[in-house]
Amino acid sequence: MNKSDLLFKALADPSRRKLLDRLYANDGQTLSELCEHLDMTRQSVTQHLDLLEASNLVTTLRRGREKLHMLNPVPLQDVYERWLAKFEKPRLKALHDLKRRLEGADT
Amino acid sequence: MNKSDLLFKALADPSRRKLLDRLYANDGQTLSELCEHLDMTRQSVTQHLDLLEASNLVTTLRRGREKLHMLNPVPLQDVYERWLAKFEKPRLKALHDLKRRLEGADT
DNA sequence: TTGACAGGCAGGTATTTGCCTGCATAAATG
DNA sequence: CATTTATGCAGGCAAATACCTGCCTGTCAA
Numbered sequence: 001m002n003k004s005d006l007l008f009k010a011l012a013d014p015s016r017r018k019l020l021d022r023l024y025a026n027d028g029q030t031l032s033e034l035c036e037h038l039d040m041t042r043q044s045v046t047q048h049l050d051l052l053e054a055s056n057l058v059t060t061l062r063r064g065r066e067k068l069h070m071l072n073p074v075p076l077q078d079v080y081e082r083w084l085a086k087f088e089k090p091r092l093k094a095l096h097d098l099k100r101r102l103e104g105a106d107t
Numbered sequence: 108m109n110k111s112d113l114l115f116k117a118l119a120d121p122s123r124r125k126l127l128d129r130l131y132a133n134d135g136q137t138l139s140e141l142c143e144h145l146d147m148t149r150q151s152v153t154q155h156l157d158l159l160e161a162s163n164l165v166t167t168l169r170r171g172r173e174k175l176h177m178l179n180p181v182p183l184q185d186v187y188e189r190w191l192a193k194f195e196k197p198r199l200k201a202l203h204d205l206k207r208r209l210e211g212a213d214t
Numbered sequence: 215t216t217g218a219c220a221g222g223c224a225g226g227t228a229t230t231t232g233c234c235t236g237c238a239t240a241a242a243t244g
Numbered sequence: 245c246a247t248t249t250a251t252g253c254a255g256g257c258a259a260a261t262a263c264c265t266g267c268c269t270g271t272c273a274a
Contacts, residue, residue: 024193
């Protein structure tokens with residue numbers, strides 16, 4: 001599974017996006033802390049966090065028996081470059097393509 | 108299912124992202140045209156396009172027996188506002204650019 | 215040392231997903 | 245009208261997914 005797939009897959013789940021939100025509000029939380037606000041078992045949250053870590057959206061740091069989770073925005077920046085930046089330009093090409101298509105059918 | 112869920116779910120699949128790419132390269136294509144470049148049945152492509160349409164990433168227009176598919180970048184703008192804008196800082200952009208220079212793009 | 219706390223690991227299951235085959239409908243084309 | 249062409253609809257199926265229960269390991273503190 002490549003980097004893009006992992007990233008989009010990680011973002012696809014509402015629970016995972018909620019975890020990212022909570023880390024954005026308060027970075028460096030432990031697993032237990034993150035569990036407090038979610039209506040599911042600790043094990044499920046662990047699985048979500050593992051996926052977020054695999055996608056590089058979350059970095060972890062062990063401190064004693066605790067595991068701190070920190071947000072890493074770099075992959076989101078990649079999404080921007082790959083999917084959003086090009087749409088910021090006026091979409092004149094699209095209109096041109098469609099126009100050419102409709103005119104061609106009339107001939 | 109809310110708007111965000113639909114949108115991220117739509118983006119989560121590589122085949123659907125490929126369809127978006129093909130529409131970006133040449134907008135307003137029919138179902139049959141889009142099928143030509145993908146290694147799956149027409150029915151599967153239809154399901155993907157239905158999901159893209161439900162997420163509002165693709166708009167359709169019927170013309171006779173044909174159905175033209177057009178890209179709609181607005182939901183992507185929403186993603187930007189919701190998920191990326193708050194992370195945008197010069198420091199991160201610089202880091203991203205440096206990373207690209209060092210390892211090259213691999214998407 | 216012992217108990218409480220933080221986290222990891224290994225299945226089990228119901229649902230969702232992506233893809234398929236088969237058949238049906240509607241529009242162009244001869 | 246008959247045929248091809250473009251698309252729609254329904255059901256089936258294997259794999260992935262998200263959730264769970266049960267149990268184990270490691271750390272801290274009284």
